[in-house]
Amino acid sequence: MINETLQKAFNEQINKEFYSEYLYLAMKIYFQEQNLQGFVNWFDVQVQEEHAHAMGMFNYLNERGGSIKLEAIEKPVVEGDCPLTIFEHVLRHEEFVTSRINALMDVAEEVRDRAALSFLDWYLKEQVEEEASVSGVLATLRLIGDDKKALLMLDKDLAARTFVQPVIG
Ligand code: OFO
Numbered sequence: 001m002i003n004e005t006l007q008k009a010f011n012e013q014i015n016k017e018f019y020s021e022y023l024y025l026a027m028k029i030y031f032q033e034q035n036l037q038g039f040v041n042w043f044d045v046q047v048q049e050e051h052a053h054a055m056g057m058f059n060y061l062n063e064r065g066g067s068i069k070l071e072a073i074e075k076p077v078v079e080g081d082c083p084l085t086i087f088e089h090v091l092r093h094e095e096f097v098t099s100r101i102n103a104l105m106d107v108a109e110e111v112r113d114r115a116a117l118s119f120l121d122w123y124l125k126e127q128v129e130e131e132a133s134v135s136g137v138l139a140t141l142r143l144i145g146d147d148k149k150a151l152l153m154l155d156k157d158l159a160a161r162t163f164v165q166p167v168i169g
């Protein structure tokens with residue numbers, strides 16, 4: 001049976017992962033309106049990844065005999081009004097999620113739940129990848145500046161991203 005405090009922390013993180021899914025869905029709307037279909041695809045993949053992250057914890061908590069509590073998902077607020085500023089928000093958000101995964105691991109450590117720590121290791125590595133991939137797009141957007149042709153080239157690149165169902169844990 002999983003410790004109560006750790007169970008609560010898992011439930012909070014499940015909510016954060018669903019919020020991430022919702023936030024990226026909101027960001028996708030901006031790119032749909034700009035007709036930047038490659039960016040739309042990038043956010044589609046991001047949305048599916050966040051759903052997989054939430055469900056990974058959902059299934060884990062269930063496997064551990066924990067009680068899953070679904071709370072309200074906050075209204076997503078997209079900060080930014082162009083690809084660059086929106087991706088700055090994506091990076092800030094991923095850094096925030098990384099800090100929450102670390103905090104969740106702190107709780108697992110405090111209650112000496114080694115199985116949970118080992119499970120959460122996957123999330124920690126995933127956050128390193130998430131931040132690196134977003135930083136890469138952000139660096140390209142900074143180079144692009146106001147060059148519309150270069151933006152369309154990036155859009156074409158982002159159209160190639162595909163979702164791969166992760167094997168979590
Ligand atoms: Fe779930 O990693 Fe992004 O937020």
